[in-house]
Amino acid sequence: MREWRQETLWTMTANAASDYSTTGLPETADIVVIGGGFTGMTAALELARAGKRVVVLEQSLIGEGASGMNAGFVVPNFAKADPDAVRRKLPGAKAEALLQLVAEGGDAVFATIRQEQIACDGRQVGWLQPAYGTKAADMLRRRAETWQRLGRPVRFLSADEIEAETGMAIYQGGLLDESGGTIHPLNYLFGLAKAVTRCGGLIREQAAVQAVQKTGKGWQVGYAGGEIAADVVLLATNAFTDGIAASLGRTVVPLRVYQVATRPLSDTVVERIAPRRRPVGDTRLNLFTYRLDRDNRLISGGMAINPRGAPERVGKAVIDRLVHELRLEARPEIEIVWSGVAAMTPDFLPRIHEYGPGFIGGIGCNGRGIAMTGQLGRVLARAALGERAASLPVPLLSPRNLPFHRLTPLAASAGLAQARLSDWWHG
Known part of the structure; x- marks a missing residue:
């Protein structure tokens, strides 16, 4: 063991x-x-x-x-960049090659799963990025059109379609990339x-x-x-x-991210918030994400401004947010909280x-x-x-x-505080 x-x-x-x-x-x-x-x-x-x-x-x-x-999200996209930004930064051929590489990332993962017969709960059901606000919706509409021109299975969904996918009426549309999905990482x-x-x-x-x-x-x-x-x-x-x-x-810049998994949800709740079991990550600076695992546990995550006592504090905050955003009638019980470090260039x-x-x-x-x-x-x-x-x-x-690499976690904490304030101000 x-x-x-x-x-x-x-x-x-x-x-x-x-x-x-x-x-x-x-x-x-x-x-x-x-x-x-x-x-x-x-x-x-x-x-x-x-x-x-x-x-x-x-x-x-x-x-x-x-x-x-x-958290096991398979997202064939950039986190903080888009195709136009890549084209501005890199010369023509290099930009197009990088865009193609990133766009094919999800397909490559699921092809490997099939080829090597890996038992990892792989579901290529697509990835949803709901747009919070009209500016975000306009940005995602343009982004979807750009990916379409590159031959990718990406399209923009209306606000009603996003509500049908998530049960949430707070979004003004969203992007669906059908090559994304989830796995047991x-x-x-x-x-x-x-x-x-x-x-x-x-x-x-x-x-x-x-x-x-x-x-x-x-x-x-x-x-x-x-x-x-x-x-x-x-x-x-x-x-x-x-x-x-x-x-x-x-x-x-190392970013410590906390993941929270609940006890399994009822089939009724699952059908309302994820009828196609698609993972979700919206456009807010203080990102809201969720997905389901094979047993209908709800998985979401967050970061902490202060690392002291963070697992318990972040766990409670994530559950509070899930209850509020997804309008859950019953507060789900936490099964486990854990953390990992992401590398940000x-x-x-x-x-x-x-x-x-x-x-x-x-x-x-x-x-x-x-x-x-x-x-x-x-x-x-x-x-x-x-x-x-x-x-x-x-x-x-x-x-x-x-420079001052040891201080980068402090900068990340300051950025998180600013993101929360910005989302609150514009919400």
Whole structure:
């Protein structure tokens, strides 16, 4: 029986986990992937399928990072950017390639689930983004038209259609992306890991990497328990700042997000608030989200301005909001509260960094942790297989630590307070 550092809804309901803590590793490999989350494991799967000798090194247990802590939304979209913003920031071909990559993120997740027969409650039922206010509705209408021109199954729904989907009459319409959906994220990650090993890859848990040094022919990776020489090293450690992960983690703003799962709801309530079981995330700065799991637990989340006592306080606040927004007659009981850390880049776009020839890192899910990180892993695999940086769809930037990185949680708290005030003022 695994002893998780943090119990979550997903650890409570997960499939049996494989034990990779004693995997024997070779002295050499073609590619070493540091980090066993969605990004690293997807990259490893692509590389193993290509016949490469690939080793994944995970500092803890598979699923104890952000990939196993999120709410399981599959959202093939940007969190704080839109197609027009991407086109303004990036040159033409690069912008179009990134838009296509992101748009196909949901399809890629569910295709992998089917191909590898991963039992993770995958439901490609679509993703809803209701518009709070007429300005947001106009913005989403334009955005839907842009995605349609790119051939995506996205459309704008009227206020009445959104009310039929959510039971809420507070919205002025909304966007539906039919390629989105939900999964059990921990089971999906377990399935990716099994697929990697079936294809000949090796995974080692509790193998924290402390150093990556250049050698004449490649790189020497020092981890807890030994060393491996590799031609290519991929860094996929999200917002962690321990050991070698600091080179990625200090380039982003870490946001601690709390997730709350209720006891199962009645079929009557489910039919009113989610008749097609579509996940929801609206346009407010203080984002309102919800989804159902396979047993009709209601899952939503939030952040805390003050981290002290946050789980209990955020749990109560999230339930209060669910009752108010969804007009629930009975207050649902909390089953569990947990938290994870999301990595936010300054421009809200994914990015890759090169630390030397053949040593590449990728980061920047920006709250779109399942679809976006999977696509980022595929881009890292393409780079590891020799594709030129200029032709990759994700910008290659020089790594630059954020100034006063330790103070970024304070900035995030201030931003949350401002968002709540703004939503209240305009509500």
